[in-house]
Amino acid sequence: MTAPIRVLVCDDQVLVRTGLVTIIDAQPDLTVAGECADGQAAVQLVDRLRPDIVVMDVRMPVLDGIEATRLIAGAGVPDPVKVLVVTTFNLDKYVYEALRAGASGFLLKDAPPAQLLHGIRTVATGAALLDPEVTRRLVGTYASRIRPVGGTPDDIPLTPRELEVLRLIADGLSNSEIAASLVISQETVKTFVSRILGKLELRDRVQAVVYAYRRGLVT
Known part of the structure; x- marks a missing residue:
């Protein structure tokens, strides 16, 4: 056990x-x-x-x-x-x-x-x-203090699908909600999240949310 x-x-x-x-x-x-x-x-x-x-x-x-x-x-x-x-x-x-x-x-x-x-x-x-x-208001207010501005959405090293998942993470959706929204399995969502964090060198979903706001992927 x-x-x-x-x-x-x-x-x-x-x-x-x-x-x-x-x-x-x-x-x-x-x-x-x-x-x-x-x-x-x-x-x-x-x-x-x-x-x-x-x-x-x-x-x-x-x-x-x-x-x-x-x-x-x-x-x-x-x-x-x-x-x-x-x-x-x-x-x-x-x-x-x-x-x-x-x-x-x-x-x-x-x-x-x-x-x-x-x-x-x-x-x-x-x-x-x-x-x-509190997610959206927090990040909208403080993202600039947490992560420096730099680049544009076109510079982000993610596939279109990964960008879509990142936007949904930034909207506060859980893995199950993302899976339902994109009509994919939760395991596939987990794989996408892991790839996103790895490619962007982020620690966790909180940093991913901040990153999305700073790069203009959500407003």
Whole structure:
């Protein structure tokens, strides 16, 4: 049997943290490795427990979730751990700063439990996740800060089909939605996504979304 995904939950609100722990621990493929109430404790627990993923709040005492994410998953961290930021604050600046800090995903706390669990599983596999509600506004506002401008759509080293898939990724579609839209299998979509990331030297789908906006493939 595959070992369960080990999750560290970090939130300063006891009721919220307890709820997250209860939801996660009820899943056969997930287990709560630990919990804490501030970013500094999260950094220390990651060092000691080595979870697969951290579910991280943003506004917390001692050390906020953005800075904690930077210390756990940011550029230059020797052995980074994936971070899924979950917050009540649907503000562009938090999404942007969380992704800059190294987070692999961003969800709102009012998302249904099934969406939270899907987010944990998605990020744990190495993919990236953005709440569809904030994706377009985030990238439209901050893409120029994340990736420098350069070239035109004609310079992009992708086939027409790969460009089509990239545009759909930028629109926030999942692999299953892309498959339905293009009438192809999900495995074929996965192959296209892998090729796109490889050709463009991008880390994940989040960077692919930003790239698409910066190159004028979507507006």
